[in-house]
Amino acid sequence: MTPPFAAYVLGRLGFGPRKGSLYSIEHFNSLGAGDVDRLTAFVDEQLAPSRDGNGNVTDADVDARLAHPDYVTLGKSFDQSWTDYEVNGNPSGGPYVRDLPIREGERAVFVRAFYSRWQLVEQLADFWHDHFSLYGYDRYAAPTWEHWDREVIRKHSLGNFRTLLQKTFESPAMLYFLDNYINRAPSFNENYAREILELHTLGALNYLGPELQQHEVPSIPAGEDGAGMPVGYVDADVYELARALTGWSFGNGGNGTTNNGLPAFINGWHDIGQKTVVGLFQAANTPPATEIAAFLDRIAMHPGTGRHIATKLARRFLGENPPQEVIDNAAHVFFTARNAADQLKQVVRAILLYGSQDGDPTIPGCFSDIANFGNKVKRPFETVVSALRAVSVDFTVRRNVANGSPASDTFMDRFRRTGHRPFDWRPPNGFPDASDYWMGSTAFVHAWRTIDWTLDEGTGNEQTPLAPVLATTLAEFGSNVAQHTPNKLADFWLTRCFGWAPDSANGWIGTALHTQVRDFLCRNTDTLTMFPADVGIGAGPAGNTQGIGTNSGPNYWYNRLRGMVDCILFSPQAMLR
Incomplete structure (x- = not known):
């Protein structure tokens, strides 16, 4: 399913939107009256980060x-x-x-x-x-x-x-x-x-x-x-x-x-x-x-150096078969700006804004062509980071934290198994930027296991979870169990994770993905029957009298709520760029 333009841009230029930040759909949409103006303003903003007196980017x-x-x-x-x-x-x-x-x-x-x-x-x-x-x-x-x-x-x-x-x-x-x-x-x-x-x-x-x-x-x-x-x-x-x-x-x-x-x-x-x-x-x-x-x-x-670098940058941001006219234009910018202090900034800008400067954001294959969405899959690093940004993870990964919460070494060990551990590629050609390389089960499975571990970490008694799934849910719906219906919970978390919904009135309700995610919550422990989709978890019927903050048998609702979020983050929709 094709996202709105803002969500597509944020997923391509970075690692996905983060709600409440200046890298969010709301911020992007505040930058102009139309997509072309907003894209230009946003690219220029991102290409002019704040720096300290030594030239290092600050945040x-x-x-x-x-x-x-x-x-x-x-x-x-x-x-x-x-x-x-x-x-x-x-x-x-x-x-x-x-x-x-x-x-x-x-x-x-x-x-x-x-x-x-x-x-x-x-x-x-x-x-x-x-x-x-x-x-x-x-x-x-x-x-x-x-x-x-x-x-x-x-x-x-x-x-x-x-x-x-x-x-x-x-x-x-x-x-x-x-x-x-x-x-x-x-x-x-x-x-x-x-x-x-x-x-x-x-x-x-x-x-x-x-x-x-x-x-x-x-x-x-x-x-x-x-x-x-x-x-x-x-x-x-x-x-x-x-x-x-x-x-x-x-x-x-x-x-x-x-x-x-x-x-x-x-x-x-x-x-x-x-x-x-x-x-x-x-x-x-x-x-x-x-x-x-x-x-x-x-x-x-x-x-030729300009063509080589322009080709690689275009493949990173536009897709694996970018338009030759984009490459040629960026290579020309590379050559003409060869003595400029901001040469590479000019090249990146030329790639990202090609076509849209003429007021036509639909030139096929250019960055501003939203039809690009889905022509690349996320590599494991992008998969894990975008997923954890979407759930507002609070986790400063650091050195030599092997036990307790957060266990940074455990996180790094799990992520290492994806084959995309930062700076761990031994040949001199860098990690592949071709989707086919990462389509094997190993990369996906271990990326998902890393996400699942992070969503579970810190959820025990008297611990602070790394990913505040329950707190975010209760902040949205309050403690009234009548509001905690599988339909509403699935729709909320789909919208939260992706930053958008396909329908302004019904959100994700009615889509195949919503049905699959909702049914994960609805299925009874006998695996045959389903709890009602519009009855709040903890509000009955028999077998459904414990709320989403409880984590005991037979339904383990707290685990299941996090598992539903996992299902969203592991979906094909979440794997695409």
Whole structure:
């Protein structure tokens, strides 16, 4: 069932609406008289998040939660993190703290996704973490993770791509992960160079195969973006870039370097010969810093890089087969804004608002075409986060909480089984963004089990539940059991979870999904008979005299109420984007 435009937008730009927040359907609808105006205003609002003096995005709710004393790594400088978690991370006889940054980082990403009003920023951080993918528990990624997340990915996700590429190149985590720390002449290691070209910049779509030599690659015609540059790259470009990258490492105490994690150049390892990368020639004995900067400039600003990134962004936000005209326009924006400080912001805006700027929000396949709804399924992270946002979960996932309520380690262990644990993808290509990959039963089942655990956690005696299902229900209907009918409860929670209803008068009543959810509440324990759908739970007949806040046999109404919410959150309607 197709949702209203506002619900569709909020489900695509972020992790779904959260009632009572500034990322809600009510807020979206307050921004203009029509969908086009509202979309433009909302996109511009999301692309201009509040920032502190260091350029970090701020959000009062998120900041307060991440100030919890169980978070100790998030605000540290790179130098301090290197000292605390790399140099002193595994002391003899002392506590092992080397992986505290990644453990906090993988939990903080849930906190931000649950509560941040800047949902598009969170989606883009997720996108760029996949684009410049690192395995979070890798040798030098784990102790420096918060710097990578904060200073490399998040700070530059709406900035300039060349600057972002430079920051990834300066990271010890990246140089180690892709083996450039051992890249030395004459037997150069091509791993990092190949991934820069194949994954980070021009992409496989601009790879012309192993047969062509550099001089055989045709040039971009006059009048097109990048005229005169080669149209793509070949294996020789990889090898030449790998030679340019020889000697570029980081300080780890070996090979004459200081153990500080900072960029280091080992002069004796560098290939000083002439090189050509994507049509750009550098003479022999060019200063190494000048040489690598020129090559990174070249590939970062090549129009093929714009097409590659525009294609990936369009697939993330529009669907797996986005219109070519959207990609072409965004790639042109990428090229023309290549020197702008907000280049990536301009590209994202061009993708999201293409078509709607002309007052026609129905150009097929564009973001503003609501027919896009359902052309992608949610990945496990999106499934869990959107579900728990919908029920107003109150859960600051944090480190080293193994028992009691809330048990953050238990939450993370359950979610890990979905195959989408944050930053736990080992190849350098990032988690797949194709729906087919996630359609297997394992991802769905373990995402649902994570949601079910969260809805159940804290519901025992004298505990505060993480998801206030009962409190939310009673706040809506009061304590009068006559109001607690299966029909009303099912309609309320369907509307609450999705943020909308298909009929202004009857809500979800009469839809197949409402009937299925309602019948979950109505079915008697004999599995054959049904309680009346319009008689309040606890109001009779025989066998139905306990209210929804009770949890004893034979009906266990409190569990069943939460189970009904589970049924909504596990429905096909909830799985679609």
